[in-house]
Amino acid sequence: MTQPDTKTRLLDAAESLFSQQGFASTSLRAITSDAKANLAAVNYHFGSKETLLSAVLQRRLLPLNQQRSDRIDQVLSAATAAGTTPDTEALVRAFIEANFAFRRDKYGSSALISIVGRSMISADPVVRDLFLALIHPLINQLHQALCLALPQLPTRLIFTRLFFTMGAMGHCICFSGIAQIFKEDPDSNPEDNNVMTNNLINFVTAGLEAPC
Amino acid sequence: MTQPDTKTRLLDAAESLFSQQGFASTSLRAITSDAKANLAAVNYHFGSKETLLSAVLQRRLLPLNQQRSDRIDQVLSAATAAGTTPDTEALVRAFIEANFAFRRDKYGSSALISIVGRSMISADPVVRDLFLALIHPLINQLHQALCLALPQLPTRLIFTRLFFTMGAMGHCICFSGIAQIFKEDPDSNPEDNNVMTNNLINFVTAGLEAPC
DNA sequence: ATACATTTAAAACGACCGTTTGAATTCTGT
DNA sequence: ACAGAATTCAAACGGTCGTTTTAAATGTAT
Numbered sequence: 325m326t327q328p329d330t331k332t333r334l335l336d337a338a339e340s341l342f343s344q345q346g347f348a349s350t351s352l353r354a355i356t357s358d359a360k361a362n363l364a365a366v367n368y369h370f371g372s373k374e375t376l377l378s379a380v381l382q383r384r385l386l387p388l389n390q391q392r393s394d395r396i397d398q399v400l401s402a403a404t405a406a407g408t409t410p411d412t413e414a415l416v417r418a419f420i421e422a423n424f425a426f427r428r429d430k431y432g433s434s435a436l437i438s439i440v441g442r443s444m445i446s447a448d449p450v451v452r453d454l455f456l457a458l459i460h461p462l463i464n465q466l467h468q469a470l471c472l473a474l475p476q477l478p479t480r481l482i483f484t485r486l487f488f489t490m491g492a493m494g495h496c497i498c499f500s501g502i503a504q505i506f507k508e509d510p511d512s513n514p515e516d517n518n519v520m521t522n523n524l525i526n527f528v529t530a531g532l533e534a535p536c
Numbered sequence: 537m538t539q540p541d542t543k544t545r546l547l548d549a550a551e552s553l554f555s556q557q558g559f560a561s562t563s564l565r566a567i568t569s570d571a572k573a574n575l576a577a578v579n580y581h582f583g584s585k586e587t588l589l590s591a592v593l594q595r596r597l598l599p600l601n602q603q604r605s606d607r608i609d610q611v612l613s614a615a616t617a618a619g620t621t622p623d624t625e626a627l628v629r630a631f632i633e634a635n636f637a638f639r640r641d642k643y644g645s646s647a648l649i650s651i652v653g654r655s656m657i658s659a660d661p662v663v664r665d666l667f668l669a670l671i672h673p674l675i676n677q678l679h680q681a682l683c684l685a686l687p688q689l690p691t692r693l694i695f696t697r698l699f700f701t702m703g704a705m706g707h708c709i710c711f712s713g714i715a716q717i718f719k720e721d722p723d724s725n726p727e728d729n730n731v732m733t734n735n736l737i738n739f740v741t742a743g744l745e746a747p748c
Numbered sequence: 749a750t751a752c753a754t755t756t757a758a759a760a761c762g763a764c765c766g767t768t769t770g771a772a773t774t775c776t777g778t
Numbered sequence: 779a780c781a782g783a784a785t786t787c788a789a790a791c792g793g794t795c796g797t798t799t800t801a802a803a804t805g806t807a808t
Contacts, residue, residue: 330755346659348560352796362757367797369755445657445707447558481735488704488739495657495703523693527700527743534742542785564766574787579767581785 331369333359338366339380343438347377347451378454381443384436389462392422396469403472410473413529419466420493420525441497444490470532477536489528496524543581545571550578551592555650559589559663590666593655596648601674604634608681615684622685625741631678632705632737653709656702682744689748701740708736 327333337358341350352373356363370376395418403410423437443455463486470482539545549570553562564585568575582588607630615622635649655667675698682694 349660351794353794362755363796364758364798365756373796442659445703445710447654447710448561484732484735485739488708488736491657491704491707492700492743493703495706496700498657498659520696523696524700526746527697530746531704531739531743534738563764565764574785575766576768576787577785585766 330361330365334361334366334369334376335380335383338376339435339439342377342380343435346442348448374450377451380439381454381458385440385458388422389459392419393462393465395422396465400469409475410469412470412473412533413525415466415469415473416525416529416532421521437497441494444494445498474533481536485532488531492528493524496520542571542573542577546573546578546581546588547592547595550588551647551651554589554592555647558654560660586662589663592651593666593670597652597670600634601671604631605674605677607634608677612681621687622681624682624685624745625737627678627681627685628737628741628744633733649709653706656706657710686745693748697744700743704740705736708732
């Protein structure tokens with residue numbers, strides 16, 4: 325078994341550490357140490373820490389967003405073929421489900437999803453802007469699809485609710501672990517991924533469909 | 537007009553800067569500079585940066601949470617007097633509305649609310665744990681009240697949905713400004729506070745009340 | 749094998765961080 | 779006015795950070 329090249333090892337280590345600690349709290353020394361590379365390797369291969377984050381995000385997010393975009397298009401096509409308006413829950417599912425399903429994808433990466441969650445709600449403008457630039461077209465696509473699904477609601481309200489959806493989703497992704505802190509039931513198991521995903525989809529679908 | 541004492545000036549400056557940049561990204565040098573105090577003043581008056589954050593949170597959060605707790609009790613009492621179950625939206629309103637109304641309170645502080653939002657979704661365990669310790673009892677109180685309002689739903693599901701609520705709320709508080717990034721309507725004004733608050737309450741109420 | 753480009757390596761740079769120190773200053777009670 | 783406590787101050791400490799530099803090592807095409 326040959327070791328992946330330095331660039332890949334750096335991406336893997338950064339993905340893992342960023343997902344655990346966030347961008348600002350992860351040092352290049354920790355990344356290069358985990359990747360068994362020299363400290364200077366990040367700057368040599370990527371130019372800077374910020375460019376490394378961009379590469380980490382792009383490696384996973386471009387195919388993930390493509391997948392989500394395709395699923396949204398499928399929902400729209402099916403609705404057109406059936407002569408109905410698209411189903412809100414199906415659109416929500418297209419946006420959220422692939423995100424969580426990515427944990428079990430071919431890359432075997434469970435880390436990217438946490439980075440996405442963190443980026444989505446990051447206070448750091450560097451992180452947030454990088455992420456927003458990558459997801460902006462998908463959000464617009466989803467927004468337009470939701471406007472078709474919810475013709476009785478004003479466009480701007482739908483956008484605001486989509487914004488709430490991203491908040492609930494990011495929070496869910498990042499901190500599902502701390503939910504237990506509050507639970508009085510001490511022997512409660514951590515929620516299964518699928519259960520949590522379905523709970524989230526039910527919650528935001530109802531929120532999006534709420535009367536004006 | 538006499539200047540507030542150093543301790544108060546430090547709290548005010550920290551509150552303002554933490555709300556803009558977050559805890560980790562705000563240096564004690566920036567805080568003491570804004571407060572027109574010496575660099576050592578934070579360590580002298582508060583002991584450490586972390587204790588300063590705790591003091592900043594407590595100064596506003598204790599009265600705010602008391603206010604929210606009282607409103608929840610009022611909703612419960614009214615329901616008992618009327619012989620009905622408590623109203624979900626009224627409970628949500630008790631939890632959320634006071635938060636936003638605090639912008640216009642006697643302290644004139646618009647900053648605390650952003651810190652709360654940031655703390656609620658912070659990746660930093662130091663920040664998160666400080667905040668959670670302060671809000672834990674209120675969350676439990678609200679959870680129990682919601683269980684009365686939604687007797688048809690399992691307790692754990694209600695908790696999960698309350699968790700989504702906090703995510704949507706924190707995201708809404710922190711980043712309502714960036715919502716405009718996506719908006720295609722270029723001359724859209726930033727949403728009025730009350731409008732945004734009502735949108736959020738409608739969204740999470742519908743999500744909480746969604747059928748199981 | 750030799751010349752060349754790519755990659756790795758160790759070390760240092762300058763900047764910023766939270767905290768501590770110890771002396772100077774201001775306040776307070778008598 | 780004066781002693782003692784409380785506060786402010788400038789300076790430094792030890793540490794971590796992202797980045798750069800310069801040289802050594804490795805790979806590659808002729």
